[in-house]
Amino acid sequence: MDDLNQVLGVFSKNTKEKTGAGTTLQKSEHKTYYYVTRTGVDQYHVQPLNERFIPSGLVTTLTKRQFLTSFSPEIDYYERKTLPALKSLNAKILKGEDLFAKGELDDAEQSFARALLIDPANPKANLGMGSVLCSKQNYTKLSKIVNKLLKNDSVFLEAQRQEFNLFAISLRKQSLFEESINFYKKAIELNQEDENLHFNIARSYFDAGQSNEALNHIDKALVIQPDLEWAHKFKTYILKKTKK
Template identity: 40%
Template sequence: MSEANEFPTILGVFSLRRAEDVGTGATQSRHTQLTYWYARQLDQRAVELQPLNAYHVPSGIRKQAILADFLKSYTPEPRYYEANTVPALKSLKAKIDQGEKFFSMGLLDDAEKAFLKALMIDEVNVPANYGLGDVYTEKKDFLKLRRILTVLMGLDDAFSTEYRQKLNTFGINLRKQGYLDESIEFFNKALEIQKNDEHIYFNLARVHYDKGEFDKCIGILNIATTLNPEFVEARKFISHCERMTIQ
């Protein structure tokens, strides 16, 4: 099996114990701080760590460590992982799956409730926030949508290659529902992180087209075709926009 198929690999939950001196002089005492981390091995040398929240699921900023250093400092917690994290992750996934099922059936209120329950476990969960964002887009509930957009724009993970499909679908849904400025803002944020994704450029160009900004649309499409000269759909779109500018 190749390394590409082996990694990333879930290592489980590990604890980190650190002693800290509190106070000064005669009142000084030493306290031990114990934190729990979810670990994934990325390759032969690197590990990705994410802290567990109060509900025992990985949440928040991820960091990387050298595998050898990680093994020296962190202690495996297999019982904690099996008793707490695995059931919590299953519950979280079930709520997200339920929300996506309800959404696909057009049951927006039920989908909203399911995604909100997922966010009670992990408020910065990317799929749950995307799901809730789709619900509010369909409902045309701008105030709630704006709050979700603010959360997503603050999550770099939301723009990672792992969520590439959700990213593009969400931005497209914003455009289709008439939230053109929000769609532009969202796709521009995505391009700060995914600078070489021709599909994001293409979808951004579509928004400018809907705004009647044909020259800007063509300029963005030219970037997409530079990144991928075989992007036939983008080239056809450029030809269409050029005809629009002549009229």
Template identity: 40%
Template sequence: MPQASAATDGEQTSVQLPAMEDCRILGVYSMVRQTQIGQGTTSRGHDQKTYWFVRRSPEGEYFVQALNANSIPSGPVAPVTRGEFLAAYQPQSGYYEKRCLPFIESLKKKIAQADRLLAEGDLDAAEKEFIKALLLDEKHPKANIALGNISLQKGDGKKLAAALRRIFDIDVLFTEQERHLFNEFAISLRKEQKFAEAVAFYEKALARNDTDENLHFNIARAKAEAGDPAGAMGHLERALALRPDFAHAQRFLSGLRAGEPDRDDALPLPDITASIDHIP
């Protein structure tokens, strides 16, 4: 199940998220917070109103996501208790249908068009459509990763560097919910021998979830190919501590210890992009 971070007494805690498609859309709600402007005798209160896209899970849990400047739900999804929701959030009748949906539908069309162009191999046209999508939602996970992949395929180091800077600023990309996106991009980076970038991706993901044996396996591959077998072995040992029957990690670790990480008489190591239970 996907995870999110929620603040509790100033600390970040991991919170389980349901599948968002299973949640009921409640619409847009506003929240008003008072902030102080100025100092001393000139200080005065100011009401700050923010807008939130709200869903409710089948179990009755509430989840909120901020709207960006284009009224599109963007960024991390956060849980709130029923008491917090009822006390702090006010419904905005018709806001979702009138102001959010037109932009959301436009964004979906741009992403779909970009995907079609990408499937046809037209990288330049696909790139333009993904850029249009980012004008609507600059934090859109798929559009940002796709632009990074396009820059990687085109060998455009300048655009790749810019894409990486954007991606690393989007924390929601490194959640379990978007794991397949950053994982596949990191694999592409490794295959193109961008080892430092691939390792950085996995390290950021592991900072959010250190108990994913597959992430430890994948960063081990990047470290080994970068010439850091000791670092790779450390992550493989961690993966096996989490899952002792992880056969691919066992074989990889044995090969590294023997100085033969990828023997010709063994099956090639897989790139793990999903749960190990679903690897064919």
């Protein structure tokens, strides 16, 4: 992937499937997890996570609309699954780099093979200088991706919150209220004390016809910032429209 890509984290996509026919027809829903980055031209690259929770396989490029209407952020999944797996992978990478620098090529190859998931049960297969260098090159690419994925500090989380808020605003303007609410919820998970997020999600709830939820978040915004003028005005407007 391009080094200029912005890491957005882990997202999921639900796929509905049908099996059988007539009386034997069964419906099921399958959730797939993806690692997502975005380029400066607002293209979104999605790559599925493998059984080890690491990005692997075909990278698909989507437009902003395709991405926002099909994928949902998975903050908890990233924290519980992908991040620990990446830390373990990073440890193998660092060990391989250290061994390679010391000239211990066989051991370095084993570490690279484990990191790259190359026949972990038989890491010494087909070894040799060419094989080591090939793995070293692949490892270098992998190392760059892992370093970006491990950027999970407060700066990254704040950037995610801002992205989710912008995504939600864009979706609300397209009258995609359910999708908008979903992104606002994820943004609030990252910062429950942001009065503007509560105000914004209230607007989406109101537009979706869920006045009670809208009032609930307006009240939360006012607890955080009691003199939030537009929140007071919006609450008055909702109460007038619903005659509460």
